[in-house]
Amino acid sequence: MTLGPAATTGEIVAFLGTLRNYENIAGMGRFGIVTDNALGISNPVMQKIARQVKKNPARALELWETGIREARMLALYTLDPKTLEAATARRLAGDFASWEIVDAAADLFVTARLERLIPEFAADEREFVRRTAFSMIASAAVHLKQEPDSLILGYLALVETHASDERNFVRKAVNWALRNIGKRNRTCHVPSLDLAEKLATSANKTARWIGRDAVRELASEKVLARLKD
Template identity: 40%
Template sequence: MRKLAKTIKKDHTLALELWDTGLHEARMLASMIDEPTMVTEKQIDNWTGDFTSWDLCDQVCGNLFDRTPFAISKAIEFSAHDNEFVKRAGFVLMAEYAVHNKNASNETFIALFPIMEREAWDNRNFVKKAVNWALRQIGKRNGILKLEAIQTAQNILKQNHKSAKWIAVNALTELAAK
């Protein structure tokens, strides 16, 4: 699919048409060919509302949404959503933004740690894994964020929730090893 996307190049109009087909693979391709500078907040909201699987959520967030100027504000907004895949999108955006945006400030990410603490109780598989992913990816950016991520994981570990303990132990295992 990525080979096909390279031959098509960036095409916002075609991306919107592909999304509207409702076909899973077409939507994946749409996220690969859409132009981040053309994406609106409304489009992000609409597409995120259509997520019905973790792979579509992750691909759209990592191929497209994290490259828009709305990535962090949408991550924060979505992190408190009731819908499992919308909420997952919030944390996937945090993780993908940490990987792809090399110039983002530490402060941008430090502001996200309390959100991870707040939502660590959510035991839905696709949410807890995304919270964990965001915590680990942000912690891997540099030494300052690693210390903040470890402290956040230690705070999460104190929560009386099975999912929080899993998130914290998994993150601490990875972050302490590096």
């Protein structure tokens, strides 16, 4: 069966069911991916399917509502960042329960230029919503190359504020955001490294881990050499 732009939600879900891979499901679980509703289809395959069925925001939201891991990934791939609204992003975020869904959504939200949601998501106490904020920061630091460095550096305050959140998927995203800001360019490197060094001496165990890990990368010869170019 070959899917095309006219494929319905039901047809897509039925096709995805034919690709179920139990070995892949087990492998996903080992990487901390929530597999309760997973079919075990790899993201490269999902991206190929997305290219076949094309963008379709209304259908994407129907796919999201199925709760199937792969259908939700396909929803993120087939939403249109040009028309994605903040209200829809909030709606999706309320369902987040797996880090890989969060990170795919974060890239979409940044492409849709919804950075205004970052402080709101960071203030949210739900683990995966807060992770979304810092995944968005990590993405913005890399992809928003034409934006002023002041925009990206402004997120360091959020990094410092939430560096003590000990929840695994938050602390890793906070660390990721800090490292990506620091690797953006020489302008962003110095204040990021300064914050990393400050956190590395914190009395808080989680902040200390985030700081030390970030210092390790930001002060490495590899990063320093790249920033000199």
